[in-house]
Amino acid sequence: MSFASLGLIEPLVRAVAERGYTTPTPIQAQAIPAVLNGGDLMAAAQTGTGKTAGFTLPLLQRLTETPARKKGAIRALVLTPTRELAAQVEESVRLYGAHLPIRSYVMFGGVSINPQIDALRRGVDLLVATPGRLLDHVQQKTLDLSNVEILVLDEADRMLDMGFIRDIRKVLALLPKQRQNLLFSATFSDEIKALADGLLNKPQMIEVARRNTTTEMVTQRVMQVDQKAKRHLLAHLIKEKQWFQVLVFTRTKHGANRLAEQLTKGGINSMAIHGNKSQNARTRALAEFKSGDLQVLVATDIAARGLDIVELPHVVNFELPNVPEDYVHRIGRTGRAGASGEALSLVSPDEDKLLRDIEKFTKRTIERAPVPAFDMPAGAASETDDRPPRQPQGRGRGGNAQSQPRRSAPREGQREGQREGQRAPRDAQRSTPRDAARPDHNGQRNVRDSDAPRNGESRPAQPRRHADARGGEGRSAPARREGQPGRSPQRPGSPSRSPRNARGEANGNVAPRQRPEVNGNVQPKPARDVDGNRAEPGRGGIKGVFARGIRALRDLAD
């Protein structure tokens, strides 16, 4: 089957050929004709199977084939849960739409709003955005959504869960009733599916593989180990097996920072990425990781969904996620586009229940691998465990993934367990302002880390300078992949990729290895900035208080 046979126009067929795609993936083969037909669609396919092109290609075609109702108006809106994913999707739009006169633009918080206002004034056909910044523009009357013909919710189940649903409903209210709605994700719980059904108009359902399953391309293993031993085991594995590109997930921002610091101290080149970092720091960390310059990226679930890191070989769950869906998405950062990958979960005894939930949800038993012998420094076992308190077990989806509410932590301003349609009484909502979410004992808010809009998100970054987790200069070259000769982890100055396989990917990826059927030009390496970590924008200081106030008032008015 060819892309042309799906009914795609020549400029799109040419663009995918330039990307090195020869054959549509199964989700593309089904979704492209369905979207071209014009109806609503809910599409589920495993991680890394090309869903982005599955909606982007026909979307671009529909915009090309139908005349705009109003000149300069936004005709298509794609919403994503994180800024990085928004940037990645818009980059794909630009690549696939390279031969079409469609103007696309990406818009998210954490950066200055003024260039966005200018771009919107100049006219945008296809806008990719995170909901928070979108609503900031709506509030400032710098955005008109009344001509949107097509809405896409990427990572749709996440967009419809309690972290985002209030904002999504606000956005939906601003769109014309007559429009095409497209929902894509690798996971849809029955509950979210039912909610989505209600928002869509006679949707077509496409399920390529069984919903909520993990891809066979990822080898999954569990090592059962005490919490305090995890970082020593992880360092041992990275060094011993010479893992050179490892995405490590922690449950908290604090935990991500700490682990990145500890690994760095131990000589493993690491950075952290999470929602408390400045956008500059986030962008830099991800770019260095994608390019292969950074050995370990320690991330919260902010990096769990959608991010396409070409041929990423290793994902490690340093802690299991609270929600089984997040496990599917986390490990789906590896084993993409036909490549294979490895996912290792370090599971302490108190995480057994989470592990069982994941196995129930994905309907597979994960192999228990023997823990290799590794060094524990004297005294390590008695280190204080300053992990945040565990979410109570037995609540939420648990063993009954089909019928119980999602176990995600509440968003600021939402009560735990409260879902859309089950709102607390108005008074209770008032007495629980967004920023009153219960902090954990590390001073972190007990919310999932994502770009669910936060107070003051629109504020430009105001970096508070202090050392980045990794230190700064003197970065070592990427470590050697297991069995890959000649690329030593600690050898400074060794090339980060060989000329044989140097190539660029959409979204700034540069694949250090060859990859089937995907091709492109080498992207310039993003310039390094000197920005360090900073407090979350708008959270501190009088400006933050002001922004929170406005946000709380907007909520009350909703």
Ligand SMILES: Nc1ncnc2c1ncn2[C@@H]1O[C@H](COP(=O)(O)OP(=O)(O)OP(=O)(O)O)[C@@H](O)[C@H]1O
């Ligand atoms: N037809 C194709 N042939 C070869 N490679 C493809 C094809 N379509 C997409 N790809 C590549 O597959 C990779 C994964 O695609 P994409 O990011 O769209 O996956 P996804 O299904 O959206 O994953 P996730 O659920 O994690 O968001 C990308 O690097 C993309 O360039």
